[in-house]
Amino acid sequence: MxxxxxxxxxxxxxxxxxxxxxxxxxxxxxxxxxxxxxxxxxxxxxxxxxxxxxxxxxMSAKRIAAIAKLTFVESYRRQVFAVGLVFLGVIMFGGWFFGDAKSDSIAPYVSTVVTPMWFVLVPMSLLVSCWGIPADVKERSIHTVVTKPVKRSEIVVGRMLGYSAIMTVIVVAVSLGNYLWLMGQVPEHLKDQMVARVPVYGELTFLDRQGMPSKVGINVGDPWEYRSYIEGQTQSRAIWRFSFLDLGTLKKMESIPLEHRFEAFRTVKGRIEVETRFQLTLINPTTKLRMTLPAMYSVREFVASGRERVLEVPQTLPLTVEVNKKTEWEDPDLQQRVDEEVERVLEELRKEEAAAAAAANRAPKEITRQDVKEVTVDVFVLDDLVDDTVENLGSALTVEIACVEPNQFIGVNPADLFVRLSDKSFTGNYVKAMVGIWLFVILLVILGTTSSCFVKGPVATLLCVGLIILGYHLTGHLETQRQLAEAQAVHGAGGPLEATYKLLTKSPELPNNFGTKVMSKIDGAAVSALNVAQLAVPDLTRFSTEATDRQLQLDISRGFDIPATHMIYRFIVVLSYFIPMVILGYFSLVLRELEHK
Amino acid sequence: MSAVIEIRNLSKIYRDFWGRPKVKALNSLSLDVQQGEIFGLLGPNGSGKTTTLKCLLGLLFPTSGTATILGKPSHDVEKNERIGYLPEESYLYKFLTGDETLDFYGRLFKMSAAELKKRKEELLDLVKIKHARHRQLKEYSKGMTRRIGLAQALINDPDLILLDEPTSGLDPIANSQMKDLILDLKKQGKTVVMCSHLLADVQDVCDRIAILHQGDLKVLGNVQDLLQTKGESQLRTSELSEEALKEVQQVLAKHGVDLKEASHPTTTLEDLFLRTVMESEQRPGRRFEPGELPTGSVEQADSPTGATEGGSRKN
Known part of the structure; x- marks a missing residue:
């Protein structure tokens, strides 16, 4: 899509x-x-x-600006900038915890400055935005404003802009300070990790021990189900399909970099000094051309630098074809190259035979295709192994991983193997991460200001905290519930009400009467309500700068480039909340008496 | 004269969380305020004065009845372009300076930057707060806060000014200045509505008054008419000798009139206070004995406050 x-x-x-x-x-x-x-x-x-x-x-831009300025000055004079002291503390003492030799990754350095930003900026933005209007009502200072020609909508927007401005100043200042700290503190030998990797992720499927397709791998009993496993020396495989590859960019590169971060699971001690190894095969599923790379690769579990876990797949691979055997692949272009190569070899053989015959003073033997046992041709990975025949998937490369160690397993997750395009700048990525944090803070300001229009400060804060919890933890849960409810409906188990009825009456079938229809309608409404609830609560995990199962690529401390689509998503989320929240805030102020009781 | 404020059957019932009636603050109030007059709303605490003002301003919603102000319904924001409001307490932003306060409120109106700057200077002069313009309001005294509050109410040069307890918390000098200012506004053709329970202040400045009690309108009318004592006359002359007094008595008796009282009139405490302050400024270090201060009104003594004997200030 x-x-x-x-x-x-x-x-x-x-x-x-x-x-x-x-x-x-x-x-x-x-x-x-x-x-x-x-x-x-x-x-x-x-x-x-x-x-x-x-x-x-x-609305009047002049009045909005006046209220925004008032809000900014209010926050400034109430010394919200003191929050800078927290970061000053981090910057001053953070360095104590890192010695040059103590860390082989930049992740702790980045986390040291980025993680506190969430812990400080989120409560701060709530305290700033949730308490302003209620305090205004309580102290009745709002009376001198609403008795001027000020629309309630201008108060809501002005407040939002004012709080946003103050939070913007804070985010910019803190980001800048943190960036300078990072530049000064990260040791020279780790600076090569300060990049923004641009990953292209694929879809992961498996073959089981018998070589049959499967959606999941082998469960080794690891309670954390992040990874699924393939067993060594069996037909078990992990298969990635990388779609929508930018072939133009890839062709400009010397090789195709594939970065992995697999996990080994040993059932026997084996040779402990040798890491678990795997082999890589590139496949074109349409032409059935398979190219297994001769090299064995190691699962580099304890290497911090991503660069050391990159497999450089050459742009061209040698393919040896037995001329007189039917090939397993069907690729007319490649076949033509093979035929041309066969012709070239035949030509050479004929010349050699002619020379030999002349020297021996005999008639040359007839050289036919049967005389050529095998030829080697170049296979161009991005032309011959990329499949662009499947509709809606664009150019796709299929990569298969096989564990070569008997009785050992390799654990894989979809994000564990990706095509690593040219790295982008760390600074650019840092800016994107900070913009993400800023947008999150602005979203909280919007939610906080709106809730403060209809409830008092403490309640508004609690309301927003509840929304944050929902946004982080419930969107996934709601999705599961929704899918479950839909699946139950499809499979005839019915929705919650119908299922309860069946449980209580111990009857698998329901009578075809009015009551059943009502139950079914209520169940349908419950599913719709879950749908709407899921849509109404923002998926805040998309604003994260920390690694999560679902949003690994947003983790800047691990040096992943934040995709432009995520930035657009964040902007759109903020905008999509801004409009209805202004309307809600406006009507909340219009329909209530602005008198403190 | 046309009505600037029209209140018809205005009632306000305060309810509790469950919607049950708690207090009936206003009970079917009907009155008009004419253009160019100073109208006083009087009553003891809790009589409904402030509720009336807040209903007029759209801060409270009437339970029933209507209130139109400058021809527009009370909830219409546009009416506020021509209104100035000084609340009971000066509900201002204490973190702003005096200068910033006027700047902020001025920007809420359709005024150019140059206009606002000029108006700001005029008002800072008028309320005599120029020296403290760069201090935050939290550092202001109560009187200063009231004065800057008044300045913000006048920032848009309004046609109608609503003042809730305008003289509360002011010292007599500031009180006197406030009353002069109110009279000055009337001279400029403005309409002023003020709520107060300081009756002397209302008497000093108001043309008409309404007295409210427990939400009911009890009295409405012209101050002079309401205060006039029927069946008695009062003459004021320069000091009379004993003989002259006897002759006057004889003349009055000839007309069948009793002289009920002949004495030296007293001034008001406010007047005495103002005169003392004025004299003290001219003759510092001096203590005044009773009767030593100049007689006559402060106005006659070239007072900046313009107070007159007997409390009558109206022009």
Whole structure:
């Protein structure tokens, strides 16, 4: 699926969620209005909505700027910049924990400055944004503002911008300080790790011990199921398919770099000084051309530098073909090259035979194709082994890994093998990571400011903390629940209500009556609610700068380049929350009396 | 004169969390405020004065009834372009300086930067706070805070000024200046509505008043009419000798009128205080004996406050 397609799809979801929420609020508004105003309710509600649209569409930039400036000055004079002292502490004492010889990776250095940013900036942005408007209401200073020609929407946007500005200054200052610290502290011998690797990840499938396709590998009993295993000296294989390869970029490189970070699992001691080895085969699934690289590679488990775990696959590989045997592959281009090579060899043989016959004064023997046993031709990996026939997968390279040590296993995860394109600059990647943190902070400011429009400071803070927890931990859980509910519906097990009914009545089938239909509708609504809940809560793991199972590539401390699509995703998430949150904040301020009680 | 404020059957009931009525703050209030007048809302604490003002400003939602202000409903934000509001306490941002405060509130109006700068200087002069313009409000005294509060209320040169307890917390000099300022606003054709329970202040400046009690309108009318004692007359002359007094008494008796009281009028405490301060500035280190201070009103003595004997300030 292309990025634009996903974007379009997400936009559709956005309209569903925002439209659904707006509809729900409107419904509540109608009920409350009818209870309060009786027959006058439609007119009052209509007027409120019209006023709302007007206030939201026609805001004054000057007034917003004035409120934003006030917010900035307020935060500044309340000394939020003191947070810099925390980082000063990190910078001053962080160096104590690293000696030149103590670390062979830059990861601890980067984590030392990046991790505290989350712990300090997240609570700070919540404290700043969740408490401003409630304090304004409590101290009644808002009275002198709303009695000026200021729209409530301008207060919400102005506050958001003001808090965003102050947090921006802090993020920039802290990022800069941390960067300078990194440049000064990382030892020279580790500086080659300060790169941004550009990985192209593939999809992983397996062959089991008997060579049958499987979605998972062998379970060696490791409680952490991050990796799945292949067994040595069996037909067990791990197979990656790398799609959408940028062949233009790859062809400019001397070789095709494949970086791995497998894990060995030993069932016997073996030769402990020799690392577990594996062999690599490149496959074109369409032409069935297989090229096994002659070299044996080691699982380099205890090497910090990614560069030392890169397998350089040459652009061309020699393929020896037995001329008089039927090949297993079917590639007309390659066959033509083989035939040309055979012709060339035949020509040489004929010349040699002619010379020999002339020397021996005899008639030359007839040289035919049968006389050529085998020829060696160059196989161009990016032309002959890349498969571009599968629709929607672009140019794809298939790589197969086999463990060569008997009774030993190699553990693999989809992210454990990737095509490593030309490295990008660490500084650029650091900036992207900081922009990611900044966008996260801005998202919190938006959520915090909005919640502070309808609840008091402590409640608003708790509300946002709850959203963060949901965003980090529940999006995956909700997805699982949703899939489970859908699967149950497909397989006839029914939704939660139907399943409960079946359990209680111990009957596998339900009667075809009105009650069953109602249950089924409620179950359908439950699945839809899970869908909407999943869409409404932001997937905050995508803002992370730490390694997670799902977002390994966002870990800058390990030197991975943050993809542009992730940056766009983050921007879009912030924007998609900004618009509905301003609307929610506006109506929260318009529909409440700004009087502290 | 046209009505600047029209209140019709305005009621406000404060409710608890569950929506149960807690306090009836206003009960079907109806009144008009005319353009160019100074209108006083009087009443004891909790009578509904501030609630009325807050309903007018859209800070509170009426339970029933309507309030229009400058021809627009109370919730209409556009009306605020022509309104100035001084709250009961000066609910200002204490972390801003005086200068920044006026700058911030000024930017909320459709004013050019040059206009705002000029207006700011004028107001800082008017409220006599120029010397403290770069100090944060948290360092201001209560009087200074009230003055800068008034300045922010006037930043847009409003047509209608709503003042909630404008003289509360002010010393007599500042109090006097505030009242002069209110009268000055009237001279400029502005309409002023003020809430106060300091009756002398209201009497000094207001044309009309409404007295509220427990949310009900009890009295509404012109101050002079309401305060006039019917059936009695008062003459004021320069000091009379014993003989002259007897003759006056005879003339009055001839017309069948009793002279109920003939004595030296007293001044107000406010007047005495202002005069003492003024004299002290001119003659420092001096202690004044009773009767030593110049008689007559402070206004007559070329006072900047313009207070007059008997408390009558109106022009």
């Amino acid at each position: 292309s990025f634009l397609y996903v974007l379009w799809q997400q936009l559709g979801y956005w309209f569903i969620v925002v439209g659904g929420a707006a509809g729900a609020f409107l419904l509540v508004g109608i009920v409350v209005s009818l209870l309060q105003h009786g027959s006058a309710a439609p007119a009052i509600l209509g007027a409120t909505l019209v006023r709302g649209v007007k206030d939201l569409l026609f």
